[in-house]
Amino acid sequence: MYIFLVYNNGAGNLKAKKLFNRVTELLSIHEITYDLFIPRYHKHAIDEVQYKELSNYDAIIAAGGDGTIFEVVNGYMANSCLTKPPLGFIPLGTGNAFTREFFSDDKSWEKAIKVIANNNIKYIDVMRATNYKRSFYFVGVMGFGLLTLATSMGTPLKKIGPLSYVIAGIFALLLQKSIELELSIDNEIIKTTSLLLCCSNTQYISNLLIAPKASHQDGLIDVVNVKNMSRSKLLGLIPLAFSGKHVNRSEVEYYKAERVAIVSKPKIIPSPDGEFVEKTPISIECLKQILPVLV
Numbered sequence: 405m406y407i408f409l410v411y412n413n414g415a416g417n418l419k420a421k422k423l424f425n426r427v428t429e430l431l432s433i434h435e436i437t438y439d440l441f442i443p444r445y446h447k448h449a450i451d452e453v454q455y456k457e458l459s460n461y462d463a464i465i466a467a468g469g470d471g472t473i474f475e476v477v478n479g480y481m482a483n484s485c486l487t488k489p490p491l492g493f494i495p496l497g498t499g500n501a502f503t504r505e506f507f508s509d510d511k512s513w514e515k516a517i518k519v520i521a522n523n524n525i526k527y528i529d530v531m532r533a534t535n536y537k538r539s540f541y542f543v544g545v546m547g548f549g550l551l552t553l554a555t556s557m558g559t560p561l562k563k564i565g566p567l568s569y570v571i572a573g574i575f576a577l578l579l580q581k582s583i584e585l586e587l588s589i590d591n592e593i594i595k596t597t598s599l600l601l602c603c604s605n606t607q608y609i610s611n612l613l614i615a616p617k618a619s620h621q622d623g624l625i626d627v628v629n630v631k632n633m634s635r636s637k638l639l640g641l642i643p644l645a646f647s648g649k650h651v652n653r654s655e656v657e658y659y660k661a662e663r664v665a666i667v668s669k670p671k672i673i674p675s676p677d678g679e680f681v682e683k684t685p686i687s688i689e690c691l692k693q694i695l696p697v698l699v
Contacts, residue, residue, distance in 0.1 A: 405464050405521065407492070408461045409438040409450050411478050412468030416572025420468055420496035423513065427494065429652075430514060434521035443475070445567070459487040463520060463698060467513075469497015470544055472614065477695070481530065481541045490696035492520045499610035502544035502677065505620070506699045526622040527693035531605050533676065535686035543620070543677035543695070545609050546688070548666070549583055550600035552675040582632035583672060588665035588687075589627065596657065597632040603664055603688050604628065607648075616648030617658070623692030627659040654674035664688045 409431075413421040430440060439461075443449045449466075453476055458464060466476035473493060480491060494516045495503040507515050531542050547555065585598040603613035604626040618626040631642065633655050644650040651658050664687070671683040 405434075405436045405523065406460075407436060407438045407463045407465050407520070408441065408453075408456065408458070409465045409467060410441050410443065410453065411473065412449070412496070413442055415472055415497045417498060425498060427496075427513065427517070429591055430517045432439050434517060436517070436521060443472075447475060449475035450482075454482045454662035456483065458483055458485045461489050462523070463489050463492045465492040465494060465520065467494035467496055469495070469500060470502050470677045471679055472497065473502055473544070474542060474679050477530070477543055478541050480695075488696075490525045490698050492516070492698035494520075494606040496550040498597045499678070501608045501610055502606055504608045505606055516579055523698065525696050526621075526699055528695050529623060529693060530691045530695045531603070531625060531676075531688055532691055533674070533681075533686055533688045534681050535674075535684065536681065539558060540676065540681060542605070544606050544677045545602050545604045545614065546674050546676040547609065548601040548668070548672050548674050548684070549598055551602055551609065551637060552673050552680070555675045555678055555680075566650055576622045584669040585629070586667040587627065587629070587659075588663075590661040590663055594657075594659075596629060596671045598629050598668070599632055599638060600602075600628075600630040601666070602628050605667075605690070612642075612645040613648035616651060617660070621693055622660075623690055624662060625688055626663050627657075627661065629657040631655050631657065662690055 441452055449472065464476065464480060466473045493503050495507055495512050533540055533546065583598045585596050587594040602614055604618045605620050607613055607615050607618045615626040615628050628651065641650045641653065652654055667685045673683050674681055674686055
């Protein structure tokens with residue numbers, strides 16, 4: 405098997421760099437050869453994958469965290485090759501929210517390499533988002549409000565692992581202000597308030613089961629909105645989010661839709677798959693089962 409390996413040394417607070425020799429040794433054991441690309445700066449992988457002749461490979465592999473997957477997916481979707489191989493993933497990041505649904509054990513990177521070697525393909529949904537006439541793609545969760553603030557605050561804490569996002573979330577909820585929100589859910593207009601909003605293709609943000617009804621193959625966007633409430637009530641939601649029970653609270657709105665549009669006051673910054681993009685307004689559509697992946 406011959407792959408194009410996008411390997412983010414900085415993922416997981418340099419965990420990926422420390423594991424590089426073990427990862428490449430296991431690839432060799434499974435008779436997987438590779439062309440190696442190590443990104444040197446933000447969005448470097450997007451540019452590299454976008455203009456790569458992908459048809460030369462049996463698979464394109466994103467080795468890193470959710471940000472690495474975001475860049476590889478966006479480069480892949482923009483690539484003009486008529487024939488493109490499937491994507492594979494080696495989770496080496498801090499949260500690994502997207503791959504959690506596929507590889508959840510402590511040594512998931514080892515399991516992931518075995519999955520790549522098995523070369524079993526299925527097709528998953530991709531979310532296409534558009535704001536200010538620019539489109540991008542994501543395969544996990546796009547957060548707004550408290551989620552974006554917690555992502556920003558959690559970055560310096562990554563050395564302590566997935567718990568960093570929980571700690572950052574607790575501090576962020578003390579700072580996050582309520583937002584006036586207008587949601588278009590398959591053309592139904594809903595006016596509401598929001599402290600936390602996410603549009604999900606998958607279920608997890610780090611260890612939080614944020615969208616428990618989400619599926620990456622159902623052709624739908626799961627929208628979870630936590631309305632304005634007291635900080636004490638909001639703090640009480642966090643333990644429930646580990647099991648997904650937060651969605652049963654009356655203050656939490658849950659929708660499924662093929663298309664979603666978001667207008668907010670004030671304008672807010674979305675964070676798709678842990679990255680940061682331009683402020684709202686933004687529209688999202690689900691592209692059903694168009695991305696071949698190795699799982």
